[in-house]
Amino acid sequence: MENICVFDTLFEENFLCPKMYKKSFFKGQNITSYVENRKQICFLKEGCADLIRTDFNGDVTTLEYYKKGDLFGELFYLITSNTQLNVIAKEECEVLFISYDFLTSKCNRICKQHNIIEETILNLIFKRMIILTNHIEILTKKSIREKLLSYFSTMAFQKSSKTFTLPLSLTALATYLNIDRSAMMREMKYLEEEGFIKKEKRKITLF
């Protein structure tokens, strides 16, 4: 959250840096197409957007969902020749485009706040890295039960509480865990019957 504030302040000050620029998009517009080696980092200052992959045979998949404060860009994805990656605005969006070398090179006094932004972006990158590692950790559990308990314990740790509300719909959670939704519901029921958890809608309590 504080990350967003930094950018807010800078824009209020009419901050401009030669290595970055801001642009607005309407719902449905293509924000960016991932290009190999361009190394552009995008920061979603306002709105929400989807990362869409189009296969060589035209199949379309939604890979990620971005919301206010998220980073995206080809830097995070392996670009292969037979697929296309696009980020599409789901509503009105404001996006900050930052060139990769913004993070390494300095541009002196023109950008007095360069360092603050650099640190902000690096923090977002590291946060994302931890999220990715944790996702892998959960995906590599063998059973549905283990996946659920692993996800739940991460949630409980983050919220510092045995009781928490799922930030995703159960449908989205099943997708995140890469399991069938109905099989997940069944396992949740068993977990409740066996006294491992308590569940009311999306509110979970661990025991």
Added chain:
Amino acid sequence: MENICVFDTLFEENFLCPKMYKKSFFKGQNITSYVENRKQICFLKEGCADLIRTDFNGDVTTLEYYKKGDLFGELFYLITSNTQLNVIAKEECEVLFISYDFLTSKCNRICKQHNIIEETILNLIFKRMIILTNHIEILTKKSIREKLLSYFSTMAFQKSSKTFTLPLSLTALATYLNIDRSAMMREMKYLEEEGFIKKEKRKITLF
């Protein structure tokens, strides 16, 4: 590879920076224990090491294998109170410890090569990010067949060839894909019988 060279050169020059230091380890020694919020990045200049997790009930798991040129450190892992993460040297190792703010702050003329190293580390971080994203991509495939074909096509893309040699043992590959090894072998046999691939030991050809 060029990343390693940068560091090699710098050490030959007896390069020293207040924000980083070098240390050597014998086989079996603990290189680092992950500490929440310390934000220390470690670069394995020489040797190989394992990331080991010890559960609250004493169970030990090897989470990752690091080799010359890899990055590690708590920056990449979510630290929870009930597990411990340690990196143990598997052979004689040389490790470069870099404080997180090395990447954001500058230390003027003492480190004339600061920028080069900064860029090197950032490149490693981005490379790792892409690897993680790709791993998730593969892990979220529904069937063993899809996982294998997805992994193979990534390999073929990286090697720019329909024929390539697996960089992992088949046992390690099964672990990476989070599937049973014997089930994987069976699926590979079917893929070969159905003419999707050709396989001689670890040499795979896609059709």
Added chain:
DNA sequence: AATATAATGTTGCAATTGCAACATTTATTG
């Protein structure tokens, strides 16, 4: 407020996948 759309919840059945248990080949180590 009415309707459409999405999310939640449940269950039987089929099948992909994991497990066990083995043989055989290749690496590693004293």
Added chain:
DNA sequence: CAATAAATGTTGCAATTGCAACATTATATT
């Protein structure tokens, strides 16, 4: 160069999990 350990390869069987198909409840939309 033995001897041991690790990796590869194979198969039958069990079971976890996915799928289909449905009812019910929330949420959006006009």
